[in-house]
Amino acid sequence: MANQSSLGLEKLRASTVLKEAGLASLVALVLALPLIGFRTVGGGDGLSFEFRWEALVVSVVIVFLGRSLVTAMHGVWRLNRFSLPGFQRFGSVIERRQVLLILGIIVLALLFPLMPEVDRRAVDLATLVLIYVMLGWGLNIVVGLAGLLDLGYVAFYAVGAYTFALLGTVYDWSFWGCLPIAGAVAAMFGILLGYPVLRLRGDYLAIVTLGFGEIIRVVLTNWVALSGGPNGIAGIPRPTLFGLEFTRRTREGHSFHEYFDLPFSGDHRIIFLYYVILILALITNIFVLRIRKLPIGRAWEALREDEIACRSLGINPVNTKLSAFALGAMFGGFAGAFFASRNGFISPESFTFIESAIVLSIVVLGGMGSQIGVVLAAAAIVLLPEALREFSEYRMLVFGLAMVLVMVWRPRGLLAHRRPTLMLNPSRPIAPK
Amino acid sequence: MTVSELLRVEHLTMEFGGLVAIEDLSFSAAQGEITAIIGPNGAGKTTVFNCLTGFYKPTVGRLTFSVLGRDPVYLERMEGFRIARAGVARTFQNIRLFPAMSVLENLIVAQHNELMRASLFSVAGLLGLSRYRDAESGAVKFASQWLERIGLLPDADRQAGELPYGDQRRLEIARAMCSKPTLLCLDEPAAGLNRNESAALNKLLRNICDTYGIGILLIEHDMSVVMNISDHIVVLDYGKKISDGSPVSVRHDPRVIRAYLGEEAECDPGAVEPGLSC
Numbered sequence: 001m002a003n004q005s006s007l008g009l010e011k012l013r014a015s016t017v018l019k020e021a022g023l024a025s026l027v028a029l030v031l032a033l034p035l036i037g038f039r040t041v042g043g044g045d046g047l048s049f050e051f052r053w054e055a056l057v058v059s060v061v062i063v064f065l066g067r068s069l070v071t072a073m074h075g076v077w078r079l080n081r082f083s084l085p086g087f088q089r090f091g092s093v094i095e096r097r098q099v100l101l102i103l104g105i106i107v108l109a110l111l112f113p114l115m116p117e118v119d120r121r122a123v124d125l126a127t128l129v130l131i132y133v134m135l136g137w138g139l140n141i142v143v144g145l146a147g148l149l150d151l152g153y154v155a156f157y158a159v160g161a162y163t164f165a166l167l168g169t170v171y172d173w174s175f176w177g178c179l180p181i182a183g184a185v186a187a188m189f190g191i192l193l194g195y196p197v198l199r200l201r202g203d204y205l206a207i208v209t210l211g212f213g214e215i216i217r218v219v220l221t222n223w224v225a226l227s228g229g230p231n232g233i234a235g236i237p238r239p240t241l242f243g244l245e246f247t248r249r250t251r252e253g254h255s256f257h258e259y260f261d262l263p264f265s266g267d268h269r270i271i272f273l274y275y276v277i278l279i280l281a282l283i284t285n286i287f288v289l290r291i292r293k294l295p296i297g298r299a300w301e302a303l304r305e306d307e308i309a310c311r312s313l314g315i316n317p318v319n320t321k322l323s324a325f326a327l328g329a330m331f332g333g334f335a336g337a338f339f340a341s342r343n344g345f346i347s348p349e350s351f352t353f354i355e356s357a358i359v360l361s362i363v364v365l366g367g368m369g370s371q372i373g374v375v376l377a378a379a380a381i382v383l384l385p386e387a388l389r390e391f392s393e394y395r396m397l398v399f400g401l402a403m404v405l406v407m408v409w410r411p412r413g414l415l416a417h418r419r420p421t422l423m424l425n426p427s428r429p430i431a432p433k
Numbered sequence: 434m435t436v437s438e439l440l441r442v443e444h445l446t447m448e449f450g451g452l453v454a455i456e457d458l459s460f461s462a463a464q465g466e467i468t469a470i471i472g473p474n475g476a477g478k479t480t481v482f483n484c485l486t487g488f489y490k491p492t493v494g495r496l497t498f499s500v501l502g503r504d505p506v507y508l509e510r511m512e513g514f515r516i517a518r519a520g521v522a523r524t525f526q527n528i529r530l531f532p533a534m535s536v537l538e539n540l541i542v543a544q545h546n547e548l549m550r551a552s553l554f555s556v557a558g559l560l561g562l563s564r565y566r567d568a569e570s571g572a573v574k575f576a577s578q579w580l581e582r583i584g585l586l587p588d589a590d591r592q593a594g595e596l597p598y599g600d601q602r603r604l605e606i607a608r609a610m611c612s613k614p615t616l617l618c619l620d621e622p623a624a625g626l627n628r629n630e631s632a633a634l635n636k637l638l639r640n641i642c643d644t645y646g647i648g649i650l651l652i653e654h655d656m657s658v659v660m661n662i663s664d665h666i667v668v669l670d671y672g673k674k675i676s677d678g679s680p681v682s683v684r685h686d687p688r689v690i691r692a693y694l695g696e697e698a699e700c701d702p703g704a705v706e707p708g709l710s711c
Contacts, residue, residue: 314517
């Protein structure tokens, strides 16, 4: 400790601070020169440059002052990182009260649409959050458990959505009948993608999966005969409650409001959709929690930790990885089918790379492998841009800033706390050291 | 105990581009015996292990692994995980545990294939059938027996990565044993251990060999381990076998002394034994 504090005091020296700040402002100058220093002006005779030296100087000065301040504060606080007091133990508190917390969240989620001040828009937004929660839980199998960085998860979401959209519009199949098919087709695509990339890890895998995601989207955009191209597919059937439709009038049979003798309201469908995705997401969660404790789940985690050791223990890395890809993709496919059914219309626009990036950041922010973390992160990532709608010009900026802050405070995600899948003495708390 | 041949290596050659790491190496290892492979740094000892366990495909050679009552298999044709399933387990020079998983989980993962069958490839496990639950509690029991034997039972639920170095070494051996092998390949198990730990390791290895009647193949630098517990020693130098036999005969083999101490060695061969300094 004594050593550290003397190091901290050393950092306070003016020369160190100036050097740090000088270096940072130099970088800022190089970056800001093209980004801020020039501006193109459309004049009468084509484009011309306008130089903005004042803005350039101001930005460099801001960086200089900011960096000096940060360096100085590091010295004063004798800390290399910001620390949020109390938050470090947040994860373990959640861990201990897990059952209570989960029950609380489930009850809250069940009652949510029935609360008095919750309107149609809020339920719709909650549905969107739950779609991302489900996608996050599905991707957690691939990224969190098996440790395979997948940047093309949206491809499986798209495959699920288009599978249902095509079966529903062309063959008039119902949502519930198509749901397993959409999952199976997406799982098949997961294996199809998984096979060529088995040998790849980390960054290389990320690049190939990213490419796969784009291929699916480009194919959907250009194969007009199958997918309708950029026009997408409209008139996708809505989910029904045991055959009861949520429309004012039905072609045959009853609709929901007639059967229960209620006045027709568009809200019924919104609330019903909310419950459908809630149940789908809960099924995903239970499945992931259970499979983590099975040999296959442990093999995924072992594969993430050390593939060579796995092979020396007789674990088939090919099958293990493919099963992770397939199961992850399957839940992506379920979510995709739900998405298509909820919107009634899909087009390749909905399946761009940014969706993959959002789902991946939900998993990473939540803490790899953490189930509750995914819920918190999904809520934050979907609701933050909504809340900042008034400052729409700055919302990506705030979004980025929030991500950076979380990574500084909690580099391993909001709730990164791994609990062993089986314990010899479950009652005894594990001593941290 | 009848001595039967477990592993026979014939004319093993491994080339990396122009570099010949192992040249025409033949030896055998018997069931119920500890066979040590020794040699100076870079002699190709770990390469032999990597060929045996399927991490390298040998350029030339036949590796016959024959367990009593089963057809012999040829390891050079098999993939790494199939070799492990056939009954060859190994540890690594730089320990390869699953550091973020608990000590117990490390030993359960080693019993993966058995549990996978018991869970009917996850179906029975997902449904929570008793068939799987029984298999799992059996696996936990087996693992705890091993934890007790290596003295890590109180640490069962700790993260494997935070154990002290010596404990990690022993855990890796226990993990290899949990895969129920017939041949256990240990790559420098005593590296980094102090005198007491090293003595405890000797006892453990001898004990494994005698109780389970399996064969142990050992790469080691620590001569106190090699000379005390090996039944049979193979000495490599520059990828070639220079000596093969019992500890006593190897210790007095002039070629071995030359390989370790250089051409002009003029010292008592007995002094070679502890720590290899003259």
